[in-house]
Amino acid sequence: MSENRKFFVYGLFVLVGIIYLIRLLYLQVLDNTYETASNSIRAIPDVPMRGQVYDRYGNLIVYNTLVYDLYVTPNKLKVADTLALCNALSITRADFDSLMKAAKVYSRKKPSLFLRQLSKEDFAHIQDVLVDYPGFEYVKSSVRTYSAPTLAHALGYVSEVSQKQLDAQEYPYYRQGDLMGQSGLEKFYEEYLRGQRGVRYVMQDVNGVAKGPWKGGELDTIAHAGQNLYTSIDLEIQQYVDSLMQGKAGAVVAIEPSSGEVLAITSAPSYDPALFATRDFSKNYAKLALNPYRPLLNRAVMGSYRPGSTFKTVQALVAMQEGAISPGSIFSHAGAPMKCHGHGGLTGVSSAIQWSCNPYFYHVFRRMLYANAEKNPFKASAIGLQKWHDYTQKFGFGQKLGIDLPSEAKGILPDVEYYDKRLGKKSWRFGQIYSMSIGEGDLLITPLKLANLAATIANRGWYISPHLVKGIGKNDNPLPEFKQRHETGVDRRYFEPVVDGMEMAVVRGTVSRGAIIPDIVMCGKTGTSQNKKGKDHSIFIAFAPKDNPKIAIAVFVENAGFGGFAAAPVASLVIEKYIKRHVDRKAYEQEWKNKNFLQNVIIPKSQLPKPKEQKPAPTKPEATIVNREKAAFNKLTEAP
Template identity: 90%
Template sequence: MSENRKFFVYGLFVLVGIIYLIRLLYLQVLDNTYETASNSIRAVPDIPMRGQVYDRNGKLIVHNTLVYDIYVTPSKIKVADTLSLCSTLNITRTEFDSLMKIAKTYSRYRPSLFLRQLSKEDFARIQDVLVDYPGFEYVKSSVRTYAAPVLAHALGYVSEISQKQLDAQEYPYYRQGDLVGQSGLEKFYEEYLRGQRGVHYVMQDVHGVSKGAWKDGELDTIAQAGQNLYTSIDLDIQQYADSLMQGKAGAVVAIEPSSGEVLAITSAPSYDPSLFATRDFSKNYAKLALNPYRPLLNRAVMGNYRPGSTFKTVQALVAMQEGAISPGSIFSHAGAPMKCHGHGGLTGVSSAIQWSCNPYFYHVFRRMLYANAEKNPFKASAIGLKKWHDYTVKFGFGQKLGIDLPSEAKGILPDVEFYDKRLGKKSWRFGQIYSMSIGEGDLLITPLKLANLAATIANRGWYIAPHLVKGVGKIDNPLPEFKERHETGVDRHYFEYVVNGMEMAVVRGTVSRGAIIPDIAMCGKTGTSQNKKGKDHSIFIAFAPKDNPKIAIAVFVENAGFGGFAAAPVASLIIEKYIKGHVDRKAYEQEWKNKNFLQNVIIPKSQLPKPKEKPAPPKPEATIVSRDKAAIKLTEAP
């Protein structure tokens, strides 16, 4: 009996020992609780490189440069010598206190951005020192770098995500301090460009010293770089268009008619996009925002202008299609309230386009609105305007064309409801809206829409929505919406009369002689957009060659006067450069590069810089002409 008790006691001790050995094996080999008890696990985000941007010929436009962002966790901070740390980080004590206040406001226990975009050289200088300051850590990041100071408005910029944008996330991808596309292509293609974030889990001791990867990195995920964008932009033509628009306010949009691909898009004045890719983003933005010439406004897609006489092409096409006129219709000047430019006898639509005859298109529009049998002029105007609007909207007016840029303006294409609200239902008629016959009045368009009109006429009746990206991730892979043809509903043969008129406008019409391109059949239409504040805007639309067109273009030069004088030369030089690959008219080219129309721009008094002291009297060679109580106009003496 005692012998059995002895074996029982021995067995109990052995069993307890085995249990302890198994538990010890579990704790030290199978379970990581002991390991993490003395070390903390830190998730280090792996920020992906944004996709790069190329032009249509494979030239790099935007790429990335490696930088380092410093993050801070306020609850972990231990700084013995603040001034020494400030000296290391190359910031002032005031800046340090301000940044810490922002970090504490965000969270005392979560890391937040402290210092952005340290270069490799700056980071190498402070890397070893950061170990002595618990609470600070670094994350690799990148900044956008530009091959040339062009396309600022089209490319857009990236900046730190706002709290409002963080709160609006449908899926929690971004965190405080992340960069996000805020405008242009950077914003429109954000989901493609940003890539996929990765994460590395590392162990660190109580002093914040790294102890290596947790679980040998088996839970880590690798960041996936964003997809590249292959644009339709011709970088050489883009830079050339920019050079011609120096000293001018306005826009240039050039399109390949057969594909809707944008070859160049300029908004002037512009700025260097690299200004928004630095730590001084806020200062640079504020400075540009105060510039009275509004360089931040993307005039190409947001600027609202009256189309002027360029709109006569649409009037002719719609009226012929509706049967209100025939290609050979002739009208006298009698009864028209607007003057003509002065020309010989007209023979129909083509010669009316050639000479841009105002009375002719007054009668065309009147015929359109009164083409029905209604005796009541108010009812007849409403019926006619509805038919006119239904055709005209198919040219892309009064709506967004859907270009792959945010903030595109719709413009205004008045309809019956528009005038019912403004003038009263059944209380308006043709006599109150006739100015639209020549592209004035309540019509508002963007340069993009007129470039698309030129492409539509070049195609003899259809267009593909203008777009800047011809490939996402790979070449020739545009978004599906940029493959669809949009038909105007106007028969192709009617376009030939307008095309012939546009050709003759260049050869012997309203276009200045210097704008004629040797050996290239350019078809164009001038326009002068009325402007209540200062000199009229100069407009020109064109395409070339006449048959099998390769380029369609719209040029706006603000406060430059007649369309054939300022906008046409700029357009013709760009067309020649694109088709020939060079420009033969060197003297003409230099002349228009040197032209300056900014002195014609009226700047509101509120936007003029206030002098620090009493200004000196104006010099004899300059004059200041009073315009009204709200603005002044600066002009140069001849």
Template identity: 60%
Template sequence: MLDNRRFVISAFFGIIGFAYLFRLFYLQVLDDSYSIESSSNSIKRVMEVPFRGQIYDRNGKLMVFNTPVYDLLVTPYKAKVQDTLTFCNLLGIQRTTFDSLMKAAASYSRMKPSMFLRQLSREDFARIQDIMVDYPGFEFSKSSMRTYLAPTMANSLGYVSEITKGQLEKQEGFYYQQGDYVGQSGLEIFYEEQLRGQRGVKFVMQNVNGVAKGSWKDGALDTMAVAGQNLYTGIDFDLQQYADSLMVNKVGSVVAIEPSTGQILAIVSAPSYDPRKLASRHFSDNYRELAKNPYKPLFNRPVMASYRPGSTFKVIQALTGLQTGAISPSTAFSHAGVPMKCHGGGHGNSVPQAVQHSCNPYFYRVFQSILYHNDLSNTYEASRAGLKVWHDQVEKFGIGTRLGVDLPSEYKGSLPDVEYYDKVYGEKRWKFSNVYSLSIGEGELLITPLKMANVAAIVANRGYYYTPHIVSGIGKKDNPLPEYTVRHETGVDRRHFDTVIPGMIGAVEAGTVMRLAKIADIQIAGKTGTSQNKKGRDHSIFIAFAPADNPKIAIAVFVENGKWGGTAAAPVANLVIERYLKGKTENKALENYVLHENYLPYTVFPAPKKPVIVDTVKKKEILNPLAEKKPTSAPKEKAPATSSGK
């Protein structure tokens, strides 16, 4: 028994001894990380930041790419600067800047390297790299700077900037570190995970002065950084720039969509800014300047601005009336007893004619018929039941919901329902006479330019749509996110679109659109709208698609303070359509008219005595009109838009 105990005890201690010996062997021979840590004075771990993915247009043009630059890092406890003035002159900075940068670095960590100066060009790096050996504690790190083919589409492309303390604390996992760049808006933030790539690491031998002496173990433990995935978009870059030029001296939006795919062809937010302003080391100053601009160039109007749709909503109203059986294609209505005026009278004889001439009394009666199903008792019960039917059908057009575009901060909009009016007026205390303004796109309706471009695409497709999206491929062409390949049905029969579309064609050819805006050899189906603006000139809206029988492009244009849809927004839309379908502009008279028009609020910019002539020599001014003039006073806040019905 005693011998057995001795054997067990000996075996126990033998096993423990063997475990210790194996662990020592592993740490000293097999585990390189232990060797690296013990050699921290001579071996340095260098993180390799990957290049962000690049962004292309639909024709393979490189819109956003990376330019190699160098960042200067500082480790405060190692830093020694004998002559601060000479050092500042070398880097081209002020003494106060030097002091603030050193203070910020020390507050982050005295032992760890942190950012001192960003985005030194290759020329700057070559000029000072040898001299920096005389300044211990400072080191260079390779980086890149976002570079843009042209000053366009800034709001949708977005920008990158240094990650904030709050973002670091909230991140899932531990990918980002202090000083990293991260997408902050637009496509840059929406596709951040795809664009950022994967980090690499390499181990470098250095002497006591911190001078690199080559790779450790010939790079056996190094891992390569993997560049981010490229984004391929549906944007037509030439069309985008042309649409930009048409919106100079205007506030508003242009959104053009390929109906068959939902790909966005052009997306303009005007006024915008040069994206290069937020891609330089002067980011903070430039951002502050843009944020103070009274026209809010950082505000992405196509997906964030809200308007009442005005008479453009009559297209949805007509389709809803036809689908619910409230009206037929030949339904006629009298104007008698309607608290709205028509734009000429005699346009209540059929759906196509009412759409063509944008007849307010007709659509008052259409909405009344939808709610009451021809029961004109004007009761709460009838209104409640009818409004629910109306709401559910209109919602299928994407109104009152987020479409899901691949851009952040998409505004939901407003589509009032029964619960809304019960809350506002009280249950059983409202009826049709309280909500009839919805009939012509007024009341509590709020939409974005993107939504109305999507409505144009729905009508072009005769009843369905794909979620509008900018990126058509991730990593390779024709590889969008799965949700952008799903077909959404509105539930409206195709035959009803064949009733409404002739009225839209008539609106362009002999209706509410100015004659000059007609495009030769292209049949355009469109609808104008005018949203009232209580604190300025009314806003101009136009939606359209073309060719009417085989649509290739659907579009919505919003021009704030442009007044009539047919004279401000429609000409812009039709020129964009012509350029896309023909590849050139033939209607030079219309182009000259649009380029001469200035709809900037006169409270900020005085009305020019003569139109500003735009030519190719002044291309810089065309793309950045705000660079030449500064407002003398801020504009008044814009009230929610309402529609006059035209």
């Protein structure tokens, strides 16, 4: 019995020993986690190059330039002469102390970003110096570089990922110090642009000195560069639009009607995107944020304006489709609370569009809302308004069109629920909302939506959601949603009288004579958006040629007055440039490049920087223009 116990104890010891040996074999040979987590093995991330951005003809818009990021590990850092180090790095002692404090807060044992975006020249200057300062190391990186100072709002920018964004990650991809798209295409297509990170494992001694790749690089993974974006932007036309919008506040959006591809998109005033691709990002951003002309606002997709008389095209189309009017319907001016622009007798929808007759569209809207002939005026208004809203919504109003840019504004397209909340349930009447008949009142749109309206009319009833990227990774490979047609539900035959009216508005109507393009039939509609502060905004939508249109456009010029005066000339020059690839009206072109409407922009006193010295208040305390702010703005946004 005792002999059996002895064998049992021996067997137990042997079994335990075998288990330990197997576990040790697994940890040291089969499982790489133990070794990679040990102090002798260090994982170095390999950050991929972001995808580049091209225009529709293959011209490079955004590319990458090699730079070096300097990291520091506080516990390893040994500095004998701080002043000498600061001089070598071209920073002040205060900057050094601040950067070291931030690094220690992050971690004393882990490397954290110390200086970002050292150029090849800067890095070559300090590379030998860093040998004397253990604790510093570098990582190759890249910075966004721009072929031209344009498209700042559309392209967007990249900056260091915030702690909030790090915490919100569903999948742990980003680390402290990584760059991430924060706006524009950089943000919308971040998943495609950022690429796939790689990693290198290196062996190091107790002093942190690298001793070569671990296992000959067997476990290393290669970084894969981000996918390139092939945009629909015509870079030549984009820069031309920018030149026409100098000295102006507003927006221009040009679209190819048949595809929904955005040819040019400008928000003015703008800025050079290179300002956000430097180590001075924070300073440059702060300056632009304080500028009273709001250059950071992407007016093209975020600006909220009343559409003015451009909306009369929608009123006519919806009313004809609902059967409230016919193409030949005529109304007198009697009973309308708004005045007309002064014109001869109307012959129907076409001439009403041609002359932008306010009383005509007052009666059109009234007839639409009261088409049910209900005895109860509220019930009639409510039923009619809801039908009008449902049709109008199909043109893209009151909702996001889904452009591939973040922060697109929905705008406002009032319905029954909207007025029930605002004016009281079952207590509002047509007399309180009739201003919408001419595109005023509670309607709010973006320039993008009006450009899309122009494209929809050009297509005679349908549109594809506007988009800037026509290919991801390769050309002609857009996202699936940018291939779908959206129908308005309005019969094609009702578009013809509206198109004819838009043609006559240019030939002999509300558009200034100078905006007529030789040899090109342009169809357009003027609009003047009411503005409580200062001059009204000038609006114009158009497409050309009349048959088989190649371009649709919307132009907004803030505080410039009548739509046919300021916005129409800009649109006509862009259309001529795009279709002909040159402009014959040289004198006219130069005149509008030199036009300056910024002096009409009224800036609330609260938005102006406080003067260093106390000066007498201006005669109009609610608004003024400061010349030195204009000079500062021009200097900040001028091309390098």
